[in-house]
Amino acid sequence: MTKPKIALYWAAACGGCDVAVLDTNEKILDIANLADIVFWPVALDFKYHHVEEMADTSIDLCLFNGAVRNSEQEEIARLLRAKSKVMVAFGACACFGGIPALGNFTTRDEIFERVYIESPSSANENRTFPQTLTKVEEGELDLPEMFDTVMTLAQVVDVEYFIPGCPPPVDIILKVVDLFASGQLPPVGAIIASDKTxxxxxxxxxxxxxxxxxxxxxxxxxxxxxxxxxxxxxxxxxxxxxxxxxxxxxxxxxxxxxxxxxxxxxxxxxxxxxxxxxxxxxxxxxxxxxxxxxxxxxxxxxYRFGMADSMLKRKSLPQGERRA
Amino acid sequence: MKKISVNPITRLEGHGKIEIFLDDSGEVVNSYLQIPELRGFEKFCEGRPVEELPRIVPRICGV
Structure with missing residues (x-):
């Protein structure tokens, strides 16, 4: 019998969610015993093309952490959604925007100006900013487009389950693994945490x-x-x-x-x-x-962790900005 | 010119990709490391109370 397949990914994140998975200590061996991990950038050397080559819905469970704040993250979210039976928003950033969504109080241009011009360690007299396409002597280089607005995972793709927390605590991660192993996943849309405040x-x-x-x-x-x-x-x-x-x-x-x-x-x-x-x-x-x-x-x-998911969503954009 | 993409780089904290350009005989002509991600802590920490920053900036890197 082939083992179920699990993928883990980080978008606009800090890696703390991935470390939370490792914080299960020796139980990580149970996870590895239970399923094949087919994609996990922090720990395993699989590339995007490996995921692209997989059949649709061939991944049984995808734990996606991080918010979506650029075009690459949006593309990978869509790719993993297509390849996965069950998509989980893992951690505060994927669920609500998290700390990166504090960026919704500002704009892409303001962030670029601060980082690449005003930052005391920047010497950038030519005002060079990251470009989506750069011609170099040998050919072309490309970078994703950074959005003005940080989004939650569910604002980009359909999500089955939500595991909140910055990072999610180990007991909840192990509970999800148990539910997955026993085939007793809750109704779609469930937030796997307490129902109390x-x-x-x-x-x-x-x-x-x-x-x-x-x-x-x-x-x-x-x-x-x-x-x-x-x-x-x-x-x-x-x-x-x-x-x-x-x-x-x-x-x-x-x-x-x-x-x-x-x-x-x-x-x-x-x-x-x-x-x-x-x-x-x-x-x-x-x-x-x-x-x-x-x-x-x-x-x-x-709105420390919840700006992207709030009714406000972001500070209003000047007229004509790229993406609300 | 042939291009080899290493995307993403793995087993470290953060996002990156490497583009390697090869000539017709397969020798490396040049290579580029690119960081395809920026969150903007430099900007969005501005205006936050100083006592809250120890609860915000650990999320620069949680590994």
Missing amino acids: LCDECERTKEEKKIARIYRPHQIIPDPNRCLLEQGIICCGPATRGGCGVRCVKANMPCRGCFGPPPGVIDQGAKLVSAIASIYQSDGQEDINRMLEDIVDPAGTF
Whole structure:
């Protein structure tokens, strides 16, 4: 009997999702025993042409991490979709855009200008930028086109399952492997994590949710046993799906939302604004203004991992820009 | 001129491809390493609070 085939890929990502797979330690041998890994750039030497040569739907499971922010990533997403029976958005970037989607607060040209001109280590008097096609003496070189807008995997291709997290925790990865091995995959569209919010799973003492001001870390020493939000520290727990093991909050760090919105919430950032506004004690406009000033970077905090998947999606583009 | 593409380069963190140009006798004339990916941390970290950067920039490379 031939073994099922698994592919893993990284698009706009950091490699942390691939390392999370390796963090299964000796269980990686179970995965290798269970299935043939036919594509995994970080670990195995297969090329794109090997994938192109495979028959359609010949890969049983594709774990795709990373967001889609250039034309190559879009092409590989479409290629792997065609070759795979089951496509999984693996990790916060593939599910929601992740950290790379903070780029949706800017544009391709602004990023190029900052990186290739303004960067203190750049000497680029001729204003040379990456080109999709470059003629050299020996022939032609090509590069993918960088998009203005970072997209989630599901905005590009159909996706069967979503595994959130930055990175996904090992217990969820092993659960998915077990489900795959036993042929008991959940209904299409399932988000493989908890159905509760992070707050529901957090064991900190919760009393009255009323805050008089917002604190930044250097302004307060947090009580390690009490709800961070009740202490005035912005924590994304009320609008974030659980299942991560409350990793950050257990380390006395507030949640930043890498598991995406909980069931029933469409826009994680909007839900967080609503949650914080509802517990803030205000005696009028002056207090409200102060709170707005105290939250230094609301967009980058409330949409830390979810900008591409949000209703806002991105900062509005100047008229005539390439790709919204 | 013949071109050999090594795409993608593998078993390291990051995206890259190598183009090798050969002459008619199969000798290497020139080769190019290209990095087909940019996310733009240099730009999108601007304006974020300094205390949040230790939670953003580790995602430059997670390997």
